[in-house]
Amino acid sequence: xxxxxxxxxxxxxxxNFLITVEIFFSFIVLFGVVLAAVYYVDNYNQPLGFAYENVxxxxxxMNDRGEDSQSSQIAQTDGxxxxxxxxxxxxVTATTFKQLIASAKEFDEVEAVATATVTPYGDGTDxxxxxxxxxxxxxxxxxxxxxxxxxxxxxLTRGRWFGKEDDGANYQPVVINERLSRDVFGDADPLGKxxxxxxxxxxxxxxxxxxxxxxxxxxxxxxxxxxxAPENFLFAxxxxxxxxxxxxxxxxxxxxxxTTAEFEEKVIKRFQxxxxxxxxxxxxxxKMRETANTFRLAPLIAGTLVAGFLMLMVAxxxxxxxWQNVTQRTREIGLRRAKGATARRIHKQILAELVIIATxxxxxxxxxxxxxxxxxxxxxxxxxxxxxxxxISLAVxxxxxxxxxxxxxxxxTKVQPAEALHYE
Amino acid sequence: xxxxxxxxxxxxxxxxETVALTNINLTVGEGEFISIMGPSGSGKSTLLNVxxxxxxxxxxxxxxxxKPVTSYSDRNLARVRNEEIGFVFQTFHLIHDLSxxxxxxxxxxxxxxxxxxxxxxxxxxxxxxxxxxxxxHHFPGQxxxxxxxxxxxxxxxxxxxxxxxxxxxxxNLDSQMGDEIMDVLKGLNENEKTTVVMVxxxxxxxxxxxxxxxxxxxxxxx
Numbered sequence: 192x193x194x195x196x197x198x199x200x201x202x203x204x205x206x207n208f209l210i211t212v213e214i215f216f217s218f219i220v221l222f223g224v225v226l227a228a229v230y231y232v233d234n235y236n237q238p239l240g241f242a243y244e245n246v247x248x249x250x251x252x253m254n255d256r257g258e259d260s261q262s263s264q265i266a267q268t269d270g271x272x273x274x275x276x277x278x279x280x281x282x283v284t285a286t287t288f289k290q291l292i293a294s295a296k297e298f299d300e301v302e303a304v305a306t307a308t309v310t311p312y313g314d315g316t317d318x319x320x321x322x323x324x325x326x327x328x329x330x331x332x333x334x335x336x337x338x339x340x341x342x343x344x345x346x347l348t349r350g351r352w353f354g355k356e357d358d359g360a361n362y363q364p365v366v367i368n369e370r371l372s373r374d375v376f377g378d379a380d381p382l383g384k385x386x387x388x389x390x391x392x393x394x395x396x397x398x399x400x401x402x403x404x405x406x407x408x409x410x411x412x413x414x415x416x417x418x419x420a421p422e423n424f425l426f427a428x429x430x431x432x433x434x435x436x437x438x439x440x441x442x443x444x445x446x447x448x449x450t451t452a453e454f455e456e457k458v459i460k461r462f463q464x465x466x467x468x469x470x471x472x473x474x475x476x477x478k479m480r481e482t483a484n485t486f487r488l489a490p491l492i493a494g495t496l497v498a499g500f501l502m503l504m505v506a507x508x509x510x511x512x513x514w515q516n517v518t519q520r521t522r523e524i525g526l527r528r529a530k531g532a533t534a535r536r537i538h539k540q541i542l543a544e545l546v547i548i549a550t551x552x553x554x555x556x557x558x559x560x561x562x563x564x565x566x567x568x569x570x571x572x573x574x575x576x577x578x579x580x581x582x583i584s585l586a587v588x589x590x591x592x593x594x595x596x597x598x599x600x601x602x603x604t605k606v607q608p609a610e611a612l613h614y615e
Numbered sequence: 616x617x618x619x620x621x622x623x624x625x626x627x628x629x630x631x632e633t634v635a636l637t638n639i640n641l642t643v644g645e646g647e648f649i650s651i652m653g654p655s656g657s658g659k660s661t662l663l664n665v666x667x668x669x670x671x672x673x674x675x676x677x678x679x680x681x682k683p684v685t686s687y688s689d690r691n692l693a694r695v696r697n698e699e700i701g702f703v704f705q706t707f708h709l710i711h712d713l714s715x716x717x718x719x720x721x722x723x724x725x726x727x728x729x730x731x732x733x734x735x736x737x738x739x740x741x742x743x744x745x746x747x748x749x750x751x752h753h754f755p756g757q758x759x760x761x762x763x764x765x766x767x768x769x770x771x772x773x774x775x776x777x778x779x780x781x782x783x784x785x786x787n788l789d790s791q792m793g794d795e796i797m798d799v800l801k802g803l804n805e806n807e808k809t810t811v812v813m814v815x816x817x818x819x820x821x822x823x824x825x826x827x828x829x830x831x832x833x834x835x836x837x
Contacts, residue, residue: 192724194731195717195720195724198713198717199710199712199713202712202713203712522708523708523710525669525708526708526710526721527721527725528669528693528696529667529669529696529702530696530697530702530721530722530725530770531693531694531696531697531698531722531725531726531774532693532725533689533690533693533725534689535689535690536693536725607669607670607671608664608669608670609661609664609669609670612669612704612708613660
């Protein structure tokens with residue numbers, strides 16, 4: 192029977208062409224939406240690597256930028272010519288941040304506080320790369336103070352977090368995530384190893400920068416949240432002394448559970464008293480997460496609405512075309528009944544023909560979408576997510592065509608054979 | 616072979632009631648070749664449909680091979696139509712998107728236990744019996760009316776039914792082609808003892824049958 196139906200569908204290819212085209216385009220559009228949805232769900236199900244509950248981000252705007260350069264002179268202003276400093280003085284920024292941290296710790300509501308250059312779910316980003324130019328291994332960077340591990344609830348899997356034991360070291364202590372460790376060192380233990388920066392010959396690198404030495408490994412850190420793909424990540428130690436090379440951009444506060452928004456005002460007042468010229472803005476990370484996730488999901492929701500509308504149109508079109516098709520074939524259906532087909536058999540045949548027609552459209556559809564990774568139009572999506580998206584899209588289209596075919600094929604079985612044979 | 620007892624057929628709509636057959640009693644013996652005649656609207660085709668289990672009578676009983684079939688389920692009716700009865704229609708009812716041999720295979724598709732190669736073999740043999748072995752891969756549109764009716768006959772006999780029901784098989788053909796078709800039906804009746812019931816308007820063709828049943832306004836008049 193399958194061979195018979197294949198032959199029938201093939202010989203009616205002109206009539207079936209439009210349905211095939213309709214199914215082809217529906218599949219392409221649906222695949223795009225399903226791929227995005229599966230990608231998000233897959234990302235969502237992977238560990239985030241940090242705890243965002245009860246964490247507040249205090250954005251710091253350092254308005255007076257002239258102080259740091261004058262700091263050493265101010266310290267020695269006594270009416271005489273300043274002496275050549277024997278040691279670089281601590282920048283005011285570093286001092287102020289230390290004071291801010293100390294003042295924050297005075298609150299009972301604050302469990303931990305740390306500085307950072309990048310905020311989870313925040314707009315800012317900082318990336319770097321290692322390896323050669325042709326195969327760079329990219330990673331995100333966050334320069335954080337020693338208490339960041341506790342503040343964000345990161346999980347150490349190997350080694351240690353950086354701390355006072357690294358003071359005065361001739362290397363820059365860094366903590367990387369397991370993903371970056373795998374990419375750079377494979378199965379080897381990364382602890383104690385150095386990460387080489389790109390584009391610098393070893394000699395030049397030595398002269399310019401302190402080497403980055405891995406002191407610990409964390410399980411994961413997905414700075415942009417649960418809907419983005421996991422990425423390589425590196426934490427460098429923020430020094431708040433005369434060795435400070437980068438200024439923090441914010442403070443992260445881990446507050447006690449149940450701390451209300453009213454506490455925000457108290458914190459800002461205290462901080463303002465410490466750094467009068469700076470401005471502060473507090474936002475709970477949960478709120479930042481909500482905003483970031485809404486922003487990420489918006490295109491998916493829009494795509495789903497468009498695809499849903501398209502599917503509805505396709506479903507109505509298919510039902511109409513099939514209905515017409517069945518009506519035109521009433522006499523053939525009568526003939527088949529006369530030759531021994533049961534009503535159920537006719538019902539199944541109409542559906543089977545539809546499935547075959549859909550399969551033709553879907554073969555072309557799958558052939559088209561498998562080109563996407565080759566043409567690099569969908570970015571870095573795993574083959575598992577890609578394959579699953581194809582399977583889901585196929586299932587949805589088959590289900591849609593089957594549902595569309597149910598009523599027309601049921602109608603086909605309702606006509607009495609004698610009546611069908613004389614249908615005009 | 617075929618027994619009809621008190622057959623009534625009434626078509627009812629919301630507004631009108633049309634009586635198509637009234638008290639038809641008919642027995643057709645095995646190997647008989649009969650024709651049913653009557654003016655248009657006299658109920659000839661309706662009677663043939665009732666005999667062929669394509670239509671359900673409003674009243675009366677139908678028995679095939681002494682088995683009452685009136686109360687059969689759709690599945691059993693389909694089986695009887697497939698195994699016991701072959702149909703030939705005035706307008707051939709060939710599927711134009713299938714080749715001649717594929718058309719002939721259709722009844723065998725609904726029969727269990729026949730392989731694809733066996734189906735093809737039986738279809739070719741049936742086409743050979745009606746003298747169309749050279750046109751098996753043609754499509755119906757490439758054949759003359761007489762050839763198309765031969766294909767329809769081949770399709771009707773491919774499953775070796777004991778009863779052949781022909782609804783004006785020569786109605787759409789010229790007299791020469793009509794005679795050829797009658798020869799084929801005659802041959803099946805005489806050589807293979809197939810029971811043939813034929814509806815016709817043509818007295819010349821009716822004369823070639825063993826018995827003529829006449830209908831008028833849904834009643835059997837002879």
